[in-house]
Amino acid sequence: MNDARIKVFLVDDHRLFLSGVRSELGEEFEIVGAAGEPAVAAAEIVAAKPDVVLLDVHMPGGGGRAVLEAVHRDHPEIRFLALSVSDAAEDVIAVIRAGARGYVTKSISPNDLSAAIRRVNEGDAVFSPRLAGFVLDAFGGEVAEPVDEELDLLTQREREVMRLIARGYAYKEVAKRLHLSVKTIESHVSAVLRKLQLSSRHELTRWATERRLV
DSSP states (O other), rough: SSSOOOOOEEEOOOOHHHHHHHHHHHSSSEEEEEOOOOOHHHHHHHHHHHHHEEOOOSSSHHHHHHHHHHHTTTOSSSEEEOOOOOOHHHHHHHHHHTTTTTTETTTTOOHHHHHHHHHHTTOOOOEOOHHHHHHHHHHHGGSSOOOOGGGGOHOOOOOHHHHHHHTTTOOHOOOOOOOHHHHHHHHHHHHHHHHOOOOSSSHHHHHHHTTTTT
16 A cells, blocks of 8 residues: 555435544545435445545435445445444445445444444454444355365465456556556556466456456
8 A cells, every 4th residue: 555545435414423523534534525415325425436435325226235336336445334323234234245445333433433444444344343243144154255264375465466467458547446566456467377387368257257356
């Protein structure tokens, strides 16, 4: 990760709450956009290219899950942290299945919310304490990826780069999506090929496809 501030996009249909969150997080993070309507949120998120989207779950017009699914399908590099008044198991499970990296309630403190955003940006899964049990009970071993000794050789960032390269994106496109330099992407690809003992992008694509990683 470079030294730039984490780019955060806010999605919430309660303007007063949205204003409060923006005020609390504005000095620590780069707020690159905000939306209150699911119908326009997905397009605005894609245009803003945030690192993390702070997403309200319950909104009219399909709710937060609809926004998440619309973005996550083509932009898996954008991470989502659900923020909701609800701590119902069905709400938590639904957005995690849709691709969110975490779920916290709106009773969270500003400091804990900042920490959660940073952890999600780094690839961790984050849940308010009592919600973690819902996820474990619902998914059991399902959320754990099958043991793959080769895949385990790669760092989280290398996995992100590998998936995008395997999907056919050029180095320049990957760099733009992950907010990194082309040279850094080239270094990551070289490391991936070396660790997996592959010699070309073609072989990497076949390797990833066989494991259903793309």
